[in-house]
Amino acid sequence: MLKLNKNKTIKGLLIAAAVLYTAFFIYLTVIGRKPYHGGHIQLEPFWSYKVPGEYRQIVYNILFFIPYGALLYLCFKKKWPVVVTAFALSLTVEISQFVFRVGLCEIDDVIHNTLGVIIGMFAVIFVKKIVSQYITK
Numbered sequence: 001m002l003k004l005n006k007n008k009t010i011k012g013l014l015i016a017a018a019v020l021y022t023a024f025f026i027y028l029t030v031i032g033r034k035p036y037h038g039g040h041i042q043l044e045p046f047w048s049y050k051v052p053g054e055y056r057q058i059v060y061n062i063l064f065f066i067p068y069g070a071l072l073y074l075c076f077k078k079k080w081p082v083v084v085t086a087f088a089l090s091l092t093v094e095i096s097q098f099v100f101r102v103g104l105c106e107i108d109d110v111i112h113n114t115l116g117v118i119i120g121m122f123a124v125i126f127v128k129k130i131v132s133q134y135i136t137k
Helices: 006-031 055-076 079-100 107-136
Strands: none
Touching (some): 006 079, 079 107
C-alpha cells in the first residue's frame, strides 16, 4: 500500500491552491478583460483616495489578497518571500494591463494588493500563535 506523508500532502495542496489563486487573479485582471479606453497608467501613489466612490475598489483589492497572503505564508513559512512574491505578481499584472491595454496600470493596486497579502500573512501568524498557546497548555 502507498504510504503518504501527511505534511507533504498538505504542502502540495497549499501550493496547488496558491497556483490556482494566482491563475484566477491573472484571469480576472488581464486575460478576462476587454480593452480599456482611456488613460492607461496612473503612477501617483494614493491617487484613488481622491476619487469619490473609489474606496470600494480599494477595499476589494485588499480583501481579495488576504487569503492569498495566508496561502503564500503557509507555503513559504517566511515573511519576505511572501511579500516579494505578491509584490512581483501584482506589479507584473499591472504592467501587463498597460501593455495589453486591458486595464488601468496603477501603483495603488500594487500597494493595496501587497497590503492585503501582508494582512493575510499576519493573520496566519496570529492564529498559529494563539492555537499553539492553547495546545501547549
